[in-house]
Amino acid sequence: MPTGPVNDTPRGAGGGGKRRLGVMGGTFDPIHHGHLVAASEVAAAFHLDEVVFVPTGEPWQKSHRTVSPAEDRYLMTVIATAENPQFSVSRIDIDRGGPTYTVDTLRDLRALNPDTDLFFITGADALAQILTWRDTEELFSLAHFIGVTRPGHHLDDPGLPEGIVSLVEVPALAISSTDCRARVAKGDPIWYLVPDGVVRYITKRELYRGE
Numbered sequence: 001m002p003t004g005p006v007n008d009t010p011r012g013a014g015g016g017g018k019r020r021l022g023v024m025g026g027t028f029d030p031i032h033h034g035h036l037v038a039a040s041e042v043a044a045a046f047h048l049d050e051v052v053f054v055p056t057g058e059p060w061q062k063s064h065r066t067v068s069p070a071e072d073r074y075l076m077t078v079i080a081t082a083e084n085p086q087f088s089v090s091r092i093d094i095d096r097g098g099p100t101y102t103v104d105t106l107r108d109l110r111a112l113n114p115d116t117d118l119f120f121i122t123g124a125d126a127l128a129q130i131l132t133w134r135d136t137e138e139l140f141s142l143a144h145f146i147g148v149t150r151p152g153h154h155l156d157d158p159g160l161p162e163g164i165v166s167l168v169e170v171p172a173l174a175i176s177s178t179d180c181r182a183r184v185a186k187g188d189p190i191w192y193l194v195p196d197g198v199v200r201y202i203t204k205r206e207l208y209r210g211e
């Protein structure tokens with residue numbers, strides 16, 4: 001359930017039966033069970049109708065490292081979410097091209113989904129960086145933000161305007177994409193850290209072997 005020092009009631013709650021769309025943005029290189037559990041928990045706690053996973057095009061704050069091709073990250077995200085009728089995947093950030101800014105993601109999703117309240121889901125580490133994102137004033141006007149707990153990171157409101165962020169405790173899964181990539185590179189298993197289909201896709205496409 002939502003916890004924390006901030007207002008737990010999203011602005012859209014009870015807002016005349018509007019559709020409630022969760023947005024899970026990420027590089028998903030690869031997608032893992034930490035992402036899926038976070039989205040599932042927030043969907044339940046905030047009575048979301050759907051959660052759309054949005055793989056980044058070019059994640060500008062990860063420019064210090066090589067990111068796998070967008071099509072591989074997109075397909076892994078589709079494979080991982082395919083069985084859940086509440087989950088979908090959007091190509092908007094990939095197809096827009098160039099560096100990915102969440103303000104563009106949310107603007108585009110607003111245009112595509114009239115009469116819908118947006119809930120952007122972030123882990124504690126991403127939330128801590130949010131004031132460094134592009135156009136934060138407009139960003140915070142487009143969605144309610146939901147920060148979720150993540151092992152190794154402290155979850156706190158980093159100073160968003162009042163009522164914009166809710167903090168939610170989710171089951172602790174100490175999984176990161178970085179660790180999954182390192183495991184594949186070393187020949188260690190990633191079974192049960194990522195969905196089975198994603199393990200098979202990584203093997204088929206020989207991702208992460210040379211890292």
Ligand SMILES: Nc1ncnc2c1ncn2[C@@H]1O[C@H](COP(=O)(O)OP(=O)(O)OP(=O)(O)O)[C@@H](O)[C@H]1O
Nearest residue numbers: 025026027028034122123126150173175176177178
């Ligand atoms: N284990 C986890 N628990 C909760 N939230 C998570 C977890 N892993 C990632 N997230 C959140 O999911 C979103 C997308 O994360 P991202 O795709 O960058 O995965 P990552 O594991 O952090 O990747 P990397 O290790 O390559 O930086 C971010 O908001 C991040 O905080």
Ligand SMILES: O=C(O)c1ccc[n+]([C@@H]2O[C@H](COP(=O)([O-])O)[C@@H](O)[C@H]2O)c1
Nearest residue numbers: 025026027059061100101102103133134
């Ligand atoms: O808008 C920005 O400037 C911005 C900067 C860094 C990250 N983000 C978004 O935060 C989400 C998680 O990013 P990442 O890099 O942790 O995968 C993803 O949707 C990114 O597009 C957004």
